[in-house]
Protein backbone atom coordinates (compact mmCIF):
# COMPACT_ATOMS: atom_id res chain seq x y z
CA UNK A 108 0.00 0.00 0.00
CA UNK A 109 1.25 3.45 -0.86
CA UNK A 110 1.23 5.58 2.28
CA UNK A 111 3.08 8.42 0.61
CA UNK A 112 0.66 11.28 -0.02
CA UNK A 113 3.06 13.30 -2.18
CA UNK A 114 0.81 12.81 -5.21
CA UNK A 115 -1.82 14.91 -3.44
CA UNK A 116 -1.74 18.31 -5.09
CA UNK A 117 -4.41 19.69 -2.72
CA UNK A 118 -4.87 18.89 0.96
CA UNK A 119 -7.60 20.48 3.05
CA UNK A 120 -7.42 19.96 6.81
CA UNK A 121 -10.01 20.90 9.42
CA UNK A 122 -11.16 23.91 7.41
CA UNK A 123 -13.63 26.43 8.86
CA UNK A 124 -15.07 29.65 7.49
CA UNK A 125 -17.45 31.46 9.78
CA UNK A 126 -19.09 34.68 8.62
CA UNK A 127 -20.42 36.99 11.29
CA UNK A 128 -23.31 39.21 10.33
CA UNK A 129 -24.47 41.29 13.27
CA UNK A 130 -25.16 38.73 15.97
CA UNK A 131 -25.52 35.84 13.55
CA UNK A 132 -22.75 33.42 12.73
CA UNK A 133 -22.92 31.50 9.45
CA UNK A 134 -20.77 28.39 9.39
CA UNK A 135 -20.15 28.37 5.63
CA UNK A 136 -17.44 25.72 6.12
CA UNK A 137 -17.77 23.70 9.26
CA UNK A 138 -14.74 21.39 9.52
CA UNK A 139 -13.80 20.15 6.06
CA UNK A 140 -11.12 17.55 5.23
CA UNK A 141 -10.19 16.02 1.88
CA UNK A 142 -7.33 15.42 -0.58
CA UNK A 143 -7.13 15.79 -4.33
CA UNK A 144 -4.56 13.98 -6.46
CA UNK A 145 -2.63 15.51 -9.33
CA UNK A 146 -4.58 15.10 -12.57
CA UNK A 147 -7.90 14.36 -10.88
CA UNK A 148 -11.11 15.93 -12.15
CA UNK A 149 -13.04 16.64 -8.98
CA UNK A 150 -16.60 17.88 -8.63
CA UNK A 151 -17.70 19.61 -5.43
CA UNK A 152 -21.44 19.17 -5.42
CA UNK A 153 -24.16 20.39 -3.10
CA UNK A 154 -27.29 22.47 -3.03
CA UNK A 155 -27.26 26.25 -3.12
CA UNK A 156 -25.86 27.74 0.09
CA UNK A 157 -24.00 24.56 1.10
CA UNK A 158 -20.59 26.28 1.02
CA UNK A 159 -19.22 25.31 -2.42
CA UNK A 160 -18.12 28.77 -3.56
CA UNK A 161 -16.69 29.52 -0.12
CA UNK A 162 -14.61 26.35 -0.37
CA UNK A 163 -13.34 27.21 -3.85
CA UNK A 164 -12.41 30.72 -2.68
CA UNK A 165 -10.40 29.21 0.19
CA UNK A 166 -8.58 26.84 -2.19
CA UNK A 167 -7.69 29.69 -4.52
CA UNK A 168 -6.60 31.91 -1.64
CA UNK A 169 -9.24 34.50 -2.49
CA UNK A 170 -10.48 34.49 1.11
CA UNK A 171 -8.84 33.60 4.43
CA UNK A 172 -10.19 30.64 6.37
CA UNK A 173 -11.29 31.18 9.96
CA UNK A 174 -9.37 28.05 10.94
CA UNK A 175 -7.63 25.11 9.29
CA UNK A 176 -5.15 24.43 6.53
CA UNK A 177 -5.08 24.48 2.74
CA UNK A 178 -1.91 22.94 1.31
CA UNK A 179 -1.42 23.19 -2.43
CA UNK A 180 1.63 21.78 -4.19
CA UNK A 181 3.24 21.59 -0.75
CA UNK A 182 2.59 25.25 0.12
CA UNK A 183 0.39 26.49 2.93
CA UNK A 184 -2.06 28.92 1.33
CA UNK A 185 -3.66 30.07 4.59
CA UNK A 186 -0.37 31.64 5.77
CA UNK A 187 0.39 33.66 2.66
CA UNK A 188 0.04 37.43 2.41
CA UNK A 189 -1.65 39.15 -0.54
CA UNK A 190 1.54 39.42 -2.62
CA UNK A 191 2.35 35.77 -1.95
CA UNK A 192 -1.16 34.76 -2.99
CA UNK A 193 -0.95 36.70 -6.24
CA UNK A 194 2.31 34.92 -7.07
CA UNK A 195 0.85 31.56 -6.07
CA UNK A 196 -2.18 32.05 -8.32
CA UNK A 197 -0.08 33.18 -11.27
CA UNK A 198 2.16 30.15 -10.88
CA UNK A 199 -0.36 27.40 -10.23
CA UNK A 200 -3.94 28.34 -11.02
CA UNK A 201 -6.38 29.00 -13.86
CA UNK A 202 -9.99 30.11 -13.32
CA UNK A 203 -13.16 29.36 -15.29
CA UNK A 204 -16.17 31.51 -14.41
CA UNK A 205 -19.90 30.94 -14.75
CA UNK A 206 -20.30 34.25 -16.55
CA UNK A 207 -17.13 33.73 -18.70
CA UNK A 208 -15.72 37.15 -17.67
CA UNK A 209 -14.50 37.92 -21.20
CA UNK A 210 -13.57 41.42 -22.30
CA UNK A 211 -16.26 42.45 -24.77
CA UNK A 212 -14.18 44.72 -27.00
CA UNK A 213 -11.43 42.16 -27.50
CA UNK A 214 -11.49 39.20 -29.86
CA UNK A 215 -10.99 35.58 -28.80
CA UNK A 216 -7.20 35.62 -29.31
CA UNK A 217 -6.78 38.84 -27.30
CA UNK A 218 -8.95 37.50 -24.47
CA UNK A 219 -7.04 34.23 -24.24
CA UNK A 220 -3.67 36.01 -24.48
CA UNK A 221 -4.54 38.30 -21.55
CA UNK A 222 -3.14 36.18 -18.65
CA UNK A 223 0.20 36.03 -20.48
CA UNK A 224 0.51 39.84 -20.35
CA UNK A 225 1.07 39.53 -16.60
CA UNK A 226 3.83 37.02 -17.27
CA UNK A 227 5.75 39.48 -19.38
CA UNK A 228 5.62 37.47 -22.62
CA UNK A 229 6.02 39.18 -26.00
CA UNK A 230 2.87 39.96 -27.96
CA UNK A 231 3.77 37.58 -30.79
CA UNK A 232 4.36 34.68 -28.41
CA UNK A 233 1.20 35.50 -26.44
CA UNK A 234 -0.98 35.46 -29.50
CA UNK A 235 0.67 32.33 -30.90
CA UNK A 236 -0.09 30.50 -27.63
CA UNK A 237 -3.64 31.90 -27.57
CA UNK A 238 -4.32 30.73 -31.13
CA UNK A 239 -2.96 27.28 -30.32
CA UNK A 240 -5.19 27.04 -27.24
CA UNK A 241 -8.30 28.20 -29.13
CA UNK A 242 -7.67 25.58 -31.81
CA UNK A 243 -7.39 22.93 -29.13
CA UNK A 244 -10.82 23.82 -27.73
CA UNK A 245 -12.35 23.67 -31.21
CA UNK A 246 -12.53 27.39 -31.99
CA UNK A 247 -10.12 27.59 -34.93
CA UNK A 248 -12.70 29.49 -36.96
CA UNK A 249 -13.49 32.03 -34.25
CA UNK A 250 -10.08 33.49 -33.49
CA UNK A 251 -11.05 37.04 -34.42
CA UNK A 252 -14.62 36.91 -33.09
CA UNK A 253 -15.60 39.06 -30.15
CA UNK A 254 -17.67 37.56 -27.29
CA UNK A 255 -20.83 39.21 -28.65
CA UNK A 256 -20.36 37.31 -31.92
CA UNK A 257 -20.25 33.90 -30.25
CA UNK A 258 -22.74 31.56 -28.56
CA UNK A 259 -22.60 30.97 -24.80
CA UNK A 260 -20.88 27.64 -25.32
CA UNK A 261 -18.27 29.18 -27.59
CA UNK A 262 -17.67 31.98 -25.10
CA UNK A 263 -17.14 29.44 -22.34
CA UNK A 264 -14.62 27.61 -24.56
CA UNK A 265 -12.78 30.92 -24.87
CA UNK A 266 -12.92 31.13 -21.06
CA UNK A 267 -11.49 27.61 -20.80
CA UNK A 268 -8.74 28.40 -23.32
CA UNK A 269 -7.86 31.49 -21.28
CA UNK A 270 -7.60 29.36 -18.11
CA UNK A 271 -5.40 26.81 -19.90
CA UNK A 272 -3.07 29.16 -21.75
CA UNK A 273 -0.71 29.58 -18.79
CA UNK A 274 -0.54 25.78 -18.48
CA UNK A 275 -1.72 25.84 -14.85
CA UNK A 276 -1.37 22.83 -12.56
CA UNK A 277 -4.87 23.42 -11.21
CA UNK A 278 -8.05 24.75 -12.77
CA UNK A 279 -10.84 26.05 -10.56
CA UNK A 280 -14.30 26.33 -12.06
CA UNK A 281 -17.35 27.66 -10.21
CA UNK A 282 -20.58 26.50 -11.92
CA UNK A 283 -18.90 26.70 -15.36
CA UNK A 284 -22.06 25.62 -17.18
CA UNK A 285 -24.47 27.65 -15.06
CA UNK A 286 -25.40 29.85 -18.02
CA UNK A 287 -25.45 27.11 -20.68
CA UNK A 288 -28.17 24.83 -22.05
CA UNK A 289 -27.93 21.11 -21.33
CA UNK A 290 -26.36 20.06 -24.66
CA UNK A 291 -23.70 22.74 -24.46
CA UNK A 292 -23.09 21.83 -20.83
CA UNK A 293 -22.34 18.25 -21.90
CA UNK A 294 -19.81 19.47 -24.44
CA UNK A 295 -18.09 21.56 -21.80
CA UNK A 296 -18.00 18.53 -19.45
CA UNK A 297 -16.38 16.39 -22.17
CA UNK A 298 -13.85 19.13 -22.75
CA UNK A 299 -13.04 19.25 -19.02
CA UNK A 300 -12.68 15.45 -18.88
CA UNK A 301 -10.32 15.49 -21.82
CA UNK A 302 -8.23 18.29 -20.31
CA UNK A 303 -7.66 16.31 -17.13
CA UNK A 304 -6.90 13.11 -19.05
CA UNK A 305 -4.71 14.39 -21.83
CA UNK A 306 -2.89 17.18 -20.02
CA UNK A 307 -2.93 15.68 -16.51
CA UNK A 308 -4.21 18.99 -15.16
CA UNK A 309 -6.14 18.98 -11.89
CA UNK A 310 -9.66 20.37 -12.12
CA UNK A 311 -11.85 21.36 -9.19
CA UNK A 312 -15.34 22.13 -10.42
CA UNK A 313 -18.18 23.37 -8.25
CA UNK A 314 -21.71 22.49 -9.34
CA UNK A 315 -25.18 22.06 -7.84
CA UNK A 316 -25.98 19.55 -10.61
CA UNK A 317 -25.59 15.84 -9.75
CA UNK A 318 -25.65 14.80 -13.39
CA UNK A 319 -22.77 17.10 -14.34
CA UNK A 320 -20.84 16.03 -11.23
CA UNK A 321 -21.03 12.50 -12.63
CA UNK A 322 -18.44 13.43 -15.28
CA UNK A 323 -15.75 13.90 -12.62
CA UNK A 324 -13.32 11.27 -11.31
CA UNK A 325 -14.15 12.13 -7.72
CA UNK A 326 -17.32 13.66 -6.26
CA UNK A 327 -17.09 15.54 -2.97
CA UNK A 328 -20.58 16.20 -1.66
CA UNK A 329 -21.09 18.98 0.84
CA UNK A 330 -24.07 20.00 2.93
CA UNK A 331 -24.22 22.85 5.45
CA UNK A 332 -20.47 23.37 5.25
CA UNK A 333 -19.55 19.72 5.83
CA UNK A 334 -18.34 16.94 3.56
CA UNK A 335 -21.04 14.27 3.74
CA UNK A 336 -19.70 11.91 1.06
CA UNK A 337 -16.67 11.34 -1.18
CA UNK A 338 -17.18 9.04 -4.11
CA UNK A 339 -14.67 7.81 -6.70
CA UNK A 340 -16.05 7.40 -10.22
CA UNK A 341 -14.76 4.72 -12.52
CA UNK A 342 -13.21 6.49 -15.53
CA UNK A 343 -15.32 5.99 -18.60
CA UNK A 344 -14.08 6.74 -22.08
CA UNK A 345 -14.93 10.30 -22.98
CA UNK A 346 -17.59 10.64 -25.63
CA UNK A 347 -16.61 12.33 -28.88
CA UNK A 348 -17.65 15.95 -28.82
CA UNK A 349 -19.52 17.03 -31.95
CA UNK A 350 -17.25 19.26 -34.03
CA UNK A 351 -19.82 21.52 -35.62
CA UNK A 352 -17.40 24.41 -35.09
CA UNK A 353 -15.30 23.44 -38.13
CA UNK A 354 -17.01 23.58 -41.52
CA UNK A 355 -16.27 20.50 -43.69
CA UNK A 356 -14.74 22.30 -46.66
CA UNK A 357 -12.04 23.94 -44.56
CA UNK A 358 -8.52 22.44 -44.53
CA UNK A 359 -7.67 20.30 -41.54
CA UNK A 360 -6.21 22.07 -38.52
CA UNK A 361 -2.60 21.36 -37.69
CA UNK A 362 -3.20 21.41 -33.96
CA UNK A 363 -4.90 18.40 -32.43
CA UNK A 364 -8.03 19.39 -30.55
CA UNK A 365 -8.41 18.37 -26.94
CA UNK A 366 -11.99 17.65 -27.89
CA UNK A 367 -10.91 14.91 -30.29
CA UNK A 368 -11.29 11.39 -29.00
CA UNK A 369 -7.93 9.94 -29.98
CA UNK A 370 -5.27 10.75 -27.44
CA UNK A 371 -2.26 12.52 -28.73
CA UNK A 372 0.65 13.72 -26.71
CA UNK A 373 0.59 17.41 -26.04
CA UNK A 374 4.14 17.75 -27.37
CA UNK A 375 2.96 17.29 -30.95
CA UNK A 376 0.91 20.46 -30.76
CA UNK A 377 3.79 22.14 -28.98
CA UNK A 378 6.26 21.26 -31.74
CA UNK A 379 3.93 22.24 -34.55
CA UNK A 380 3.27 25.61 -33.02
CA UNK A 381 6.89 26.44 -32.40
CA UNK A 382 7.71 25.50 -35.99
CA UNK A 383 4.92 27.69 -37.34
Ligand SMILES: Nc1ncnc2c1ncn2[C@@H]1O[C@H](COP(=O)(O)OP(=O)(O)O)[C@@H](O)[C@H]1O
Pocket residue numbers: 126127128133134135153154155156157158159160161162
Ligand atom coordinates in the same frame (compact mmCIF):
# COMPACT_ATOMS: atom_id res chain seq x y z
N1 LIG B 1 -19.37 37.10 2.28
C1 LIG B 1 -20.30 36.46 2.97
N2 LIG B 1 -20.84 37.00 4.09
C2 LIG B 1 -21.76 36.34 4.81
N3 LIG B 1 -22.24 35.13 4.51
C3 LIG B 1 -21.76 34.53 3.41
C4 LIG B 1 -20.78 35.15 2.58
N4 LIG B 1 -20.48 34.30 1.56
C5 LIG B 1 -21.26 33.22 1.74
N5 LIG B 1 -22.04 33.34 2.85
C6 LIG B 1 -22.97 32.34 3.36
O1 LIG B 1 -22.26 31.12 3.49
C7 LIG B 1 -23.09 30.03 3.09
C8 LIG B 1 -22.42 29.28 1.94
O2 LIG B 1 -22.41 30.12 0.78
P1 LIG B 1 -21.75 29.70 -0.60
O3 LIG B 1 -20.39 29.19 -0.33
O4 LIG B 1 -21.87 30.85 -1.53
O5 LIG B 1 -22.68 28.49 -1.05
P2 LIG B 1 -22.86 27.80 -2.49
O6 LIG B 1 -21.76 28.27 -3.38
O7 LIG B 1 -22.83 26.35 -2.19
O8 LIG B 1 -24.20 28.22 -2.99
C9 LIG B 1 -24.44 30.63 2.73
O9 LIG B 1 -25.27 30.53 3.86
C10 LIG B 1 -24.11 32.06 2.41
O10 LIG B 1 -25.20 32.89 2.65
Ligand SMILES: [Mg+2]
Pocket residue numbers: 159160161
Ligand atom coordinates in the same frame (compact mmCIF):
# COMPACT_ATOMS: atom_id res chain seq x y z
MG1 LIG C 1 -21.86 29.28 -5.29
